[in-house]
Amino acid sequence: MKEWLDTTIKALNLVDSMNQPDGxxxxxxxxxxxxxxxxxxxxxxxxxxxxxxxxxxxxxxxWDGETDHVVMTGSHLDTVENGGGYDGAAGILCSLGAVKTxxxxxxxxxxxxxxxxxxxxxxxxFGVSTIGSKSVAGILDKTIExxxxxxxxxxxxxxxxxxxxxxxxxxxxxxxDDILSFIxxxxxxxxxxxxxxxxxxxxxxxxxxxxxxxxxxxxAGHTGTTPMGKRTDALVAIAPLIxxxxxxxxxFSRQSPKPLVATVSTLNVKPDVMNVIPxxxxxxxxxxxxxxxxxxxxxxxxxxxxxxxxxxxxVTIKVExxxxxxxxxxxxxxTARVKGAGESLGYPSxxxxxxxxxxxxxxxxxxxxxxxxxxxxxxxSHHPMEHSTLKDLSMGVEILAEVLKQEAGE
Amino acid sequence: MKEWLDTTIKALNLVDSMNQPDGxxxxxxxxxxxxxxxxxxxxxxxxxxxxxxxxxxxxxxxWDGETDHVVMTGSHLDTVENGGGYDGAAGILCSLGAVKTxxxxxxxxxxxxxxxxxxxxxxxxFGVSTIGSKSVAGILDKTIExxxxxxxxxxxxxxxxxxxxxxxxxxxxxxxDDILSFIxxxxxxxxxxxxxxxxxxxxxxxxxxxxxxxxxxxxAGHTGTTPMGKRTDALVAIAPLIxxxxxxxxxFSRQSPKPLVATVSTLNVKPDVMNVIPxxxxxxxxxxxxxxxxxxxxxxxxxxxxxxxxxxxxVTIKVExxxxxxxxxxxxxxTARVKGAGESLGYPSxxxxxxxxxxxxxxxxxxxxxxxxxxxxxxxSHHPMEHSTLKDLSMGVEILAEVLKQEAGE
Numbered sequence: 059m060k061e062w063l064d065t066t067i068k069a070l071n072l073v074d075s076m077n078q079p080d081g082x083x084x085x086x087x088x089x090x091x092x093x094x095x096x097x098x099x100x101x102x103x104x105x106x107x108x109x110x111x112x113x114x115x116x117x118x119x120x121w122d123g124e125t126d127h128v129v130m131t132g133s134h135l136d137t138v139e140n141g142g143g144y145d146g147a148a149g150i151l152c153s154l155g156a157v158k159t160x161x162x163x164x165x166x167x168x169x170x171x172x173x174x175x176x177x178x179x180x181x182x183x184f185g186v187s188t189i190g191s192k193s194v195a196g197i198l199d200k201t202i203e204x205x206x207x208x209x210x211x212x213x214x215x216x217x218x219x220x221x222x223x224x225x226x227x228x229x230x231x232x233x234x235d236d237i238l239s240f241i242x243x244x245x246x247x248x249x250x251x252x253x254x255x256x257x258x259x260x261x262x263x264x265x266x267x268x269x270x271x272x273x274x275x276x277x278a279g280h281t282g283t284t285p286m287g288k289r290t291d292a293l294v295a296i297a298p299l300i301x302x303x304x305x306x307x308x309x310f311s312r313q314s315p316k317p318l319v320a321t322v323s324t325l326n327v328k329p330d331v332m333n334v335i336p337x338x339x340x341x342x343x344x345x346x347x348x349x350x351x352x353x354x355x356x357x358x359x360x361x362x363x364x365x366x367x368x369x370x371x372x373v374t375i376k377v378e379x380x381x382x383x384x385x386x387x388x389x390x391x392x393t394a395r396v397k398g399a400g401e402s403l404g405y406p407s408x409x410x411x412x413x414x415x416x417x418x419x420x421x422x423x424x425x426x427x428x429x430x431x432x433x434x435x436x437x438x439s440h441h442p443m444e445h446s447t448l449k450d451l452s453m454g455v456e457i458l459a460e461v462l463k464q465e466a467g468e
Numbered sequence: 469m470k471e472w473l474d475t476t477i478k479a480l481n482l483v484d485s486m487n488q489p490d491g492x493x494x495x496x497x498x499x500x501x502x503x504x505x506x507x508x509x510x511x512x513x514x515x516x517x518x519x520x521x522x523x524x525x526x527x528x529x530x531w532d533g534e535t536d537h538v539v540m541t542g543s544h545l546d547t548v549e550n551g552g553g554y555d556g557a558a559g560i561l562c563s564l565g566a567v568k569t570x571x572x573x574x575x576x577x578x579x580x581x582x583x584x585x586x587x588x589x590x591x592x593x594f595g596v597s598t599i600g601s602k603s604v605a606g607i608l609d610k611t612i613e614x615x616x617x618x619x620x621x622x623x624x625x626x627x628x629x630x631x632x633x634x635x636x637x638x639x640x641x642x643x644x645d646d647i648l649s650f651i652x653x654x655x656x657x658x659x660x661x662x663x664x665x666x667x668x669x670x671x672x673x674x675x676x677x678x679x680x681x682x683x684x685x686x687x688a689g690h691t692g693t694t695p696m697g698k699r700t701d702a703l704v705a706i707a708p709l710i711x712x713x714x715x716x717x718x719x720f721s722r723q724s725p726k727p728l729v730a731t732v733s734t735l736n737v738k739p740d741v742m743n744v745i746p747x748x749x750x751x752x753x754x755x756x757x758x759x760x761x762x763x764x765x766x767x768x769x770x771x772x773x774x775x776x777x778x779x780x781x782x783v784t785i786k787v788e789x790x791x792x793x794x795x796x797x798x799x800x801x802x803t804a805r806v807k808g809a810g811e812s813l814g815y816p817s818x819x820x821x822x823x824x825x826x827x828x829x830x831x832x833x834x835x836x837x838x839x840x841x842x843x844x845x846x847x848x849s850h851h852p853m854e855h856s857t858l859k860d861l862s863m864g865v866e867i868l869a870e871v872l873k874q875e876a877g878e
Binding site for chain 2: 138139140141180181182185187246247248249265267269277278279280281282283284285286287288289291293294297298300301304307308311317319320321322323324325326327328329330331332333334335336337342344346412413414415437438439440441
């Protein structure tokens with residue numbers, strides 16, 4: 059199995075070695091994502107599964123059981139820019155590995171099993187995440203069609219570039235009756251499993267983010283001829299907000315039983331040339347906590363700070379809320395069974411919350427869903443150094459195989 | 469003349485109206501700069517001048533006198549991104565207008581007159597300024613050939629895309645004997661002329677910048693799963709430097725008789741996506757003062773601050789000095805004659821320093837040179853709202869015509 063895992067993780071990542079200094083870049087609805095999905099299709103077919111692509115570009119690899127009800131598992135193959143090769147891919151790999159294990163052991167499913175590869179999970183390209191799983195759960199907001207990436211390509215154009223028709227994307231929705239449960243395996247992207255001496259994590263809730271776009275309007279001017287006292291430099295005006303977000307999040311985390319994280323993760327200066335004072339700055343802020351009230355309080359504090367910076371620096375600051383979703387609780391019973399399955403194999407578990415959003419949060423809106431974490435080294439993720447060991451991936455396969463056996467068996 | 473000025477400034481800017489909300493974008497060695505230079509060629513030829521292009525892409529429009537010695541005037545037609553239509557273009561316009569005035573009045577030059585349109589004056593594209601005039605003065609550092617713009621195009625590639633050969637760029641150098649004097653007219657890009665109740669500025673010295681590139685290496689990570697206490701966020705680390713540069717420059721300006729300005733003008737965050745902690749930030753800092761010691765002290769303070777931020781935030785900060793040139797003094801005698809010429813026409817002058825670099829600073833390294841400023845409204849420059857009135861442009865034509873008559877006459 060380890061050799062198969064090693065070969066297959068490289069194949070899914072379109073490389074000969076997982077050691078890639080620049081990491082992996084497969085944005086949602088890009089050529090690169092499609093190419094990786096084609097590898098998924100080939101591997102699934104070689105395992106005897108039947109693969110179909112839905113109207114949102116998700117792939118489903120099906121193992122027909124005696125009933126048409128589906129136990130589903132899977133994740134995604136898109137990445138952030140210069141990201142790692144395990145975020146998403148580990149879930150795809152372990153799901154396929156679990157099917158392989160069950161096939162090797164002559165298992166015959168009562169309910170049908172599907173391994174799903176969701177399209178465009180990351181928000182890296184459009185600032186909108188989990189487009190594929192939202193479509194399956196029937197909660198896609200079609201007004202995102204005009205949202206553009208940094209090159210001006212819209213969601214609609216990107217989707218249609220992959221030979222899909224945006225006007226039928228909503229037909230990707232699956233009916234409630236169709237699916238019995240969904241189990242996602244993902245890398246932890248943190249160090250709580252290790253910190254608690256466990257081998258895998260079992261997730262109770264997913265902290266969905268509040269995302270803010272902050273637009274600062276100052277006045278451009280020549281850096282050499284505009285005296286310091288006559289400037290309205292948009293970057294100087296916004297700089298204290300960067301420190302504020304970091305310091306306030308630390309303060310809130312110390313004071314609250316549930317942690318909060320907040321990040322100024324994007325920042326664009328215009329015109330961004332050496333001899334011109336920044337006239338305009340746009341910053342993106344990501345705030346997360348499973349404590350929704352705390353998350354909203356943080357957002358309010360940021361808006362308050364922006365008002366005071368407006369006064370101090372004589373600029374105009376607009377704050378737009380891009381995303382504000384409540385946290386998601388996963389299915390208690392399914393979660394308990396998944397935890398039990400892992401522990402029955404001898405792996406100690408750690409119950410935790412997820413600071414990152416995953417496809418499972420959309421599936422959980424409609425079907426009983428669970429999320430399993432396996433460790434990634436030092437918690438490093440969204441980075442070329444992101445890594446999960448073959449030992450942990452093998453464990454993931456074992457756990458998923460056990461879960462599928464229980465959930466899809468008689 | 470005003471009608472000619474109005475028509476010609478629009479033609480040089482390739483527009484029907486100077487009111488352009490997005491301003492003007494003609495980067496050095498771009499299609500757009502070439503197009504504007506072709507308009508220059510056409511206007512100059514319509515005035516009876518003979519135009520040639522040198523090995524660096526500069527255009528010289530020549531009016532042969534009785535001697536081969538040249539009195540030269542001119543400026544540039546490239547712009548920053550989304551800049552104004554007068555920075556550079558005003559000097560080109562007034563130089564051509566002065567020739568037209570002298571021709572209309574039947575003037576016959578003793579020495580030859582050349583109107584020069586220098587290539588690539590702005591540092592907006594490559595972070596390197598005045599490539600054309602450096603070539604003419606023989607002080608071009610050819611190792612800049614590998615410096616790239618944000619799209620990865622090198623200086624060499626850009627120059628060669630305009631049908632020039634980089635290997636012969638040094639042949640653009642003019643000999644010492646060839647040129648008697650150089651007089652540039654430029655918009656002030658500040659408000660000192662107006663603040664002192666004058667009509668034009670006469671420049672004693674040009675404050676050349678120190679330019680620093682600051683590279684901050686932190687660690688990328690998932691915004692949702694990396695606890696605040698476990699981060700090394702490159703943007704959080706550099707944020708206090710932005711405030712520091714602004715505050716320290718204000719403090720130095722208050723304490724010193726000669727003002728200092730300093731600006732964090734460029735800032736690039738990597739990977740710059742919503743759910744990834746900034747792992748790397750690169751910032752560009754521009755420092756100017758005619759007091760070179762003060763300028764260097766400011767640079768030292770910035771480097772010192774970076775060392776302390778390295779400690780505070782556990783990041784690695786590298787500071788690279790891109791440019792550090794001493795300030796330039798212009799020719800005292802020529803400057804006095806230019807000042808006298810303007811005042812003889814009834815225009816009060818203001819003696820001042822220039823906070824911005826101009827082509828004249830390279831020409832001054834080899835030939836007696838002078839710099840005349842005309843006002844631009846509210847001092848706004850490098851911005852779509854940059855504007856000089858037809859009244860001030862007409863004055864510029866009159867002053868340059870008077871200067872050329874004196875310098876190129878018998």
